[in-house]
Amino acid sequence: MFVDDFLLYQANYTSGLWIYDTWKQEQGRVTMRGFFDVFPADDRTEFFGSWGAYPYFGDGKVVVTSSDEGVFVLQSRAKSSDNSDRSAGKGGGQGRGKGGGSAR
Numbered sequence: 001m002f003v004d005d006f007l008l009y010q011a012n013y014t015s016g017l018w019i020y021d022t023w024k025q026e027q028g029r030v031t032m033r034g035f036f037d038v039f040p041a042d043d044r045t046e047f048f049g050s051w052g053a054y055p056y057f058g059d060g061k062v063v064v065t066s067s068d069e070g071v072f073v074l075q076s077r078a079k080s081s082d083n084s085d086r087s088a089g090k091g092g093g094q095g096r097g098k099g100g101g102s103a104r
Helices: none
Strands: 002-004 007-011 017-024 029-036 052-054 061-066 070-075
Touching: 007 052, 007 061
Parallel strands: none
Antiparallel strands: 002 007, 007 017, 017 029, 052 061, 061 070
């Protein structure tokens, strides 16, 4: 899992890529912001599907790998609910993972 500007990117095997807003995680609030199913055939809990995701390009692109389907390059539109200056553009979200542009 990776965090970029309060967005957590989770590669979740046959369920694919899941993106969560962690802005209020201290209050127990984590909100799903998007997903991409790399293995639409099923959601078995086996070693198929996505094993990794990389969101740090800074332009909203996210690369997701899949054990059978290959590599997906996605353009994300996900945004965190955090409206402070620290999450605006590059360098935001320091201390919560690497900074960079918002993605979905």
